[in-house]
Ligand SMILES: C[C@@]1(CC(=O)O)c2cc3[nH]c(cc4nc(cc5[nH]c(cc(n2)[C@H]1CCC(=O)O)[C@@](C)(CC(=O)O)[C@@H]5CCC(=O)O)C(CC(=O)O)=C4CCC(=O)O)c(CCC(=O)O)c3CC(=O)O
C-alpha cells in the first residue's frame with residue numbers, strides 16, 4: 725500500500741528527464757507547487773517551450789548521459805527526479821544513478837522502482853483532493869476526480885478560505901481547546917452552510933459563521 729502525503733516543493737530543486745507529453749504534465753504539477761525545475765531533453769513540446777520562454781524553468785538541451793548528469797545534477801542531488809523519456813533503458817539508467825541519493829524518484833514506466841506516484845488531482849482554491857488507484861487504472865482516478873469536481877464546487881474553496889481565517893482567530897482568542905474544537909465543529913457541520921458560499925450569497929455565509937461563533941463566545 726502506498727502512503728498519501730502532501731509534499732512541500734516550494735523552491736526545491738527538481739529535475740525532469742524528457743520533454744514529451746508526460747514530462748509536460750509532470751513539470752506543470754511541479755511548477756504549480758513552486759518547485760525549481762530543470763528539464764533535460766533534446767526537445768520540448770510546444771507547451772513546455774512556451775513555459776520556458778516565460779522563464780518558468782531551467783532547460784538543459786541534450787540527451788541523458790551518465791557522466792554529464794552526475795556533473796550537472798548530482799554534485800548536490802535534487803529533492804526529486806522524474807524520468808519521463810520514451811526509452812525504458814534511459815529511464816532505468818536515471819533510476820540506477822539516482823536511487824541512492826535522491827529521495828523522491830518517479831520513473832514513468834516503472835512503478836516498482838518509483839518512490840512516489842502522481843495522483844489525479846482536483847483543486848478548488850486551497851482545497852485539493854487527490855486520488856490514486858495504486859497504479860491500477862489512472863483513467864479511473866481521472867474519472868473519480870471529475871466526479872468529485874462536480875460535487876465539490878467553488879463554494880468549498882470560498883468556505884475553506886473563511887474557515888482558515890476563523891481557525892486562526894479562534895486559536896488565538898479562545899484559550900480552552902475543548903471550546904475551540906466545539907466552535908470549529910459547529911461551523912463546519914452546520915447544515916447547509918457550504919451552500920451559503922455560492923456566488924452572491926457569500927455575505928450570508930459570513931454572517932452565519934459570525935452567528936454560530938457568537939453563540940459560543942457569549943456564554
Ligand atoms: C503509476 C503512474 C505514474 C506515476 O508513477 O506517477 C501512472 C502510470 C502509467 N500511466 C499510463 C497511462 C496513462 N496515464 C494516464 C493519465 C494519468 N496518469 C496519471 C498517473 C499515473 N500513471 C500514476 C498512477 C496514478 C494512480 O495511482 O492512479 C495521472 C493520474 C496523473 C499524471 O500523469 O499527471 C493522469 C490522469 C490525470 C489527469 O490527466 O488529469 C492516461 C490517460 C490520459 O492520458 O488521459 C493513460 C493512458 C490510459 C491507460 O493506459 O490507462 C501508463 C501506461 C503507459 C504505456 O502505455 O506505456 C503507465 C505506466 C504503468 O502503468 O506502469
Ligand SMILES: NC(=O)C1=CN([C@@H]2O[C@H](COP(=O)(O)OP(=O)(O)OC[C@H]3O[C@@H](n4cnc5c(N)ncnc54)[C@H](O)[C@@H]3O)[C@@H](O)[C@H]2O)C=CC1
Nearest residue numbers: 742743744745746747765766767787788809810814832833
Ligand atoms: N505515467 C503516465 O501517466 C504515462 C506514462 N507513459 C510512459 O511515459 C513515456 C513517455 O511518454 P510521452 O511523454 O508521451 O512520450 P514522448 O515521445 O512524447 O516524449 C518522450 C520525450 O523523451 C525525450 N527523450 C528521449 N530520449 C531521451 C534521452 N536520452 N534523454 C533525455 N530525453 C530523452 C524525447 O526527446 C521526448 O521529449 C511513454 O513511453 C510511456 O512509457 C505514457 C503515458 C502516460
